[in-house]
Amino acid sequence: MSDSPIIREKAVKAPAVEPDEKATTGPALRKQVTDACKAIDNGPRVLKLYMEMCARCGTCAEQCPVYQGEPTELRNPARRSDLIRSVFKKHMTVSGKVFGPLVGGRDFDGDMQRFVDAFYECTGCRRCATFCPMGIDNSVITRKGRAIVDKLGWTPERLQKVIDISLETGNTDGANQAALKETARFLEEEIADDCGVEVRIPYDVAGAEIFFVPPSGDLLVNPEAVMGIAKVFHKLGISWTLSSRAFDGANYGLFTGDDKSMKEDNKLYIDEARRLKCKTLMMGECGHAHRIMKFMMEKAKWWGDLPFEITNVLQFTAGIIEDGAIRLDKSANPDAVTYHDPCNFGRSCGIVEEPRRIMMASCADFREMTPNRHLNWCCGGGGGLSAMDDIYEFRMNVSGKMKLKQIDETEAKFCAAPCSNCKRQLAQLMEYHKRNVTIGGVHDVVYRALVL
Amino acid sequence: MNHLILGILPYFTVIIFLVGIGYRFYIWIKAPQPGAITLFPAPSGGADSFFAIVKESLLFPGLFKGDRFLWAAAWIFHVTLALIIIGHVRVFTDFPGLWAALGINADSMSAISGGIAGVTITICALLLIVRRLAILRVREISSFSDFMIMLLIMAILATGNAMRFGEHFDLNMTRSYFSALATFSLTSSLMPANQMFTLHFFLAQILIMFIPFSKILHFGGIFFTQTIIKKA
Numbered sequence: 001m002s003d004s005p006i007i008r009e010k011a012v013k014a015p016a017v018e019p020d021e022k023a024t025t026g027p028a029l030r031k032q033v034t035d036a037c038k039a040i041d042n043g044p045r046v047l048k049l050y051m052e053m054c055a056r057c058g059t060c061a062e063q064c065p066v067y068q069g070e071p072t073e074l075r076n077p078a079r080r081s082d083l084i085r086s087v088f089k090k091h092m093t094v095s096g097k098v099f100g101p102l103v104g105g106r107d108f109d110g111d112m113q114r115f116v117d118a119f120y121e122c123t124g125c126r127r128c129a130t131f132c133p134m135g136i137d138n139s140v141i142t143r144k145g146r147a148i149v150d151k152l153g154w155t156p157e158r159l160q161k162v163i164d165i166s167l168e169t170g171n172t173d174g175a176n177q178a179a180l181k182e183t184a185r186f187l188e189e190e191i192a193d194d195c196g197v198e199v200r201i202p203y204d205v206a207g208a209e210i211f212f213v214p215p216s217g218d219l220l221v222n223p224e225a226v227m228g229i230a231k232v233f234h235k236l237g238i239s240w241t242l243s244s245r246a247f248d249g250a251n252y253g254l255f256t257g258d259d260k261s262m263k264e265d266n267k268l269y270i271d272e273a274r275r276l277k278c279k280t281l282m283m284g285e286c287g288h289a290h291r292i293m294k295f296m297m298e299k300a301k302w303w304g305d306l307p308f309e310i311t312n313v314l315q316f317t318a319g320i321i322e323d324g325a326i327r328l329d330k331s332a333n334p335d336a337v338t339y340h341d342p343c344n345f346g347r348s349c350g351i352v353e354e355p356r357r358i359m360m361a362s363c364a365d366f367r368e369m370t371p372n373r374h375l376n377w378c379c380g381g382g383g384g385l386s387a388m389d390d391i392y393e394f395r396m397n398v399s400g401k402m403k404l405k406q407i408d409e410t411e412a413k414f415c416a417a418p419c420s421n422c423k424r425q426l427a428q429l430m431e432y433h434k435r436n437v438t439i440g441g442v443h444d445v446v447y448r449a450l451v452l
Numbered sequence: 453m454n455h456l457i458l459g460i461l462p463y464f465t466v467i468i469f470l471v472g473i474g475y476r477f478y479i480w481i482k483a484p485q486p487g488a489i490t491l492f493p494a495p496s497g498g499a500d501s502f503f504a505i506v507k508e509s510l511l512f513p514g515l516f517k518g519d520r521f522l523w524a525a526a527w528i529f530h531v532t533l534a535l536i537i538i539g540h541v542r543v544f545t546d547f548p549g550l551w552a553a554l555g556i557n558a559d560s561m562s563a564i565s566g567g568i569a570g571v572t573i574t575i576c577a578l579l580l581i582v583r584r585l586a587i588l589r590v591r592e593i594s595s596f597s598d599f600m601i602m603l604l605i606m607a608i609l610a611t612g613n614a615m616r617f618g619e620h621f622d623l624n625m626t627r628s629y630f631s632a633l634a635t636f637s638l639t640s641s642l643m644p645a646n647q648m649f650t651l652h653f654f655l656a657q658i659l660i661m662f663i664p665f666s667k668i669l670h671f672g673g674i675f676f677t678q679t680i681i682k683k684a
């Protein structure tokens with residue numbers, strides 16, 4: 001592992017900014033932020049449009065989980081986006097140059113901490129974009145804001161650590177190959193104990209049909225989903241494999257706006273898929289990982305044409321249920337259950353019906369949250385916030401507030417969320433507010449219901 | 453003064469508007485956009501995407517779900533505005549043959565429909581201004597120019613309504629004025645000697661000139677932004 005070119009490159013990278021340069025004011029910092037905002041003039045088109053298209057109508061605030069959780073001025077999506085927009089307006093538009101603040105053109109005020117905090121209070125859920133009459137997706141501006149923050153070395157320490165660990169070890173938990181192998185053995189024993197059947201959890205099998213990439217949290221923290229998936233593959237007799245080097249689709253470069261590390265992190269998986277000669281790269285219960293693979297990497301051809309297809313395990317299992325290839329016993333899940341649409345699966349990947357098909361086929365009492373599917377409220381931990389313990393109170397009392405209400409209304413005892421970040425946020429939310437609701441994955445219910 | 457507003461300014465207005473808009477669209481088209489950032493549910497492209505974008509731009513379904521009151525005020529405002537703009541064709545020219553063929557009295561028709569439209573849009577504009585002032589989440593993102601644009605629009609509507617509901621306004625006067633303007637043969641005797649008209653026309657020209665540099669540009673930009681998120 002230590003000979004990986006990725007790590008070598010990271011090691012020689014100079015530390016972004018020395019702590020003593022992190023003055024909250026200072027002309028150098030001010031200039032860097034200003035220049036970064038001005039650079040939007042070179043594209044992409046979407047950001048250029050967003051700099052001038054906002055009708056100042058306030059619809060986004062009405063639909064934003066954070067603003068609805070507890071409104072403050074900078075939690076108003078359009079206002080937060082103005083942190084960048086006003087600088088762009090002032091320097092790059094005719095009206096801004098002539099009329100300045102009268103048309104909303106302003107210089108960066110130099111308060112970098114405020115800038116960072118504001119952009120790390122948006123969960124990137126894209127709910128605002130669903131309702132905005134101008135088609136403005138504030139999460140795109142948020143990511144730009146975070147990219148500026150990242151360039152100046154202000155990315156919150158916790159998230160930077162996750163990225164560094166992931167680039168170093170190939171997974172965001174920092175687990176090594178031995179840990180993966182041990183976990184696989186352990187899960188095999190668990191399944192044997194639970195079901196009395198020997199189900200394999202294979203890794204590094206070159207030539208397997210399916211290369212499966214879960215989030216590492218689904219192996220190390222909430223393994224029931226992976227156990228359920230293993231059972232499905234076993235039942236169907238499909239050859240599949242994990243990789244002991246690449247077992248975590250999570251990729252935090254999406255959250256910090258750091259395109260370079262996002263691609264670096266992604267490359268390991270493509271290399272591994274090629275090495276294993278799989279026919280299918282199947283992403284697990286992790287929305288943002290699937291989004292990066294399918295809608296960013298594959299679409300934009302980061303690594304050229306690929307000799308394998310990319311699918312998601314939710315689509316796979318929903319498909320075989322439709323085909324009647326497996327038998328599910330609903331009485332194994334008698335309690336009321338509900339489903340949380342992770343924003344990345346729903347709004348960003350369009351995977352909304354598949355998990356429902358799986359849940360309904362496996363559970364006796366499935367209940368919808370309202371609203372649901374692409375209108376669903378964010379768990380409150382999107383955009384990497386879930387991993388940030390320093391904003392725990394904010395996540396529990398502000399960004400997660402709408403979600404808590406939604407879950408309460410279903411009166412469900414189990415809530416499935418196919419996303420490690422959602423799971424962490426929701427589990428903490430339930431604990432903090434003393435709710436008696438278990439949080440798990442979609443394949444958790446399959447694990448219990450599948451008749452071998 | 454009259455000569456400036458009626459004889460010279462209109463040419464600048466047209467040039468600034470057309471060049472400004474053209475330049476903005478050109479810049480947007482030219483700006484690189486690596487891939488769509490699809491927002492689901494999204495049509496898979498082609499004709500489906502096209503219709504989704506047209507629907508979003510004409511009916512505002514997202515806003516309908518997101519803020520029903522704003523949707524009502526904004527949608528009626530925009531539709532009425534479109535009708536009023538179409539109705540203004542009669543300020544420039546007339547189609548007596550068409551009216552005869554359809555068997556309608558164009559003057560009384562436009563008096564009624566124009567009157568209703570003028571009142572309707574004024575009410576909507578008022579509601580939008582009050583909303584901007586009254587609701588915190590809107591007020592805190594409003595700049596001076598957002599109010600100024602609305603005030604300018606209100607002034608244009610007020611002067612327009614004054615002509616509509618005031619003493620009889622002779623459209624033949626504006627028709628000969630505009631045709632002279634268009635053929636560069638304007639003489640001072642052809643300039644309408646109606647102060648209300650001059651004021652109305654002046655304010656409208658200010659607004660039109662400001663469009664390429666303001667958020668009113670959204671009437672064209674919306675197609676660009678929707679195209680980026682409505683394509684799988």
Ligand code: SF4
Pocket residue numbers: 063064065066067077121122123124125126127128129138139142378
């Ligand atoms: S992306 Fe989500 S959290 Fe961010 S501004 Fe939009 S609605 Fe709010």
Ligand code: SF4
Pocket residue numbers: 053054055056057058059060061077078131132133134135136138593
């Ligand atoms: S909903 Fe869209 S147009 Fe309205 S304020 Fe928010 S970003 Fe601007």
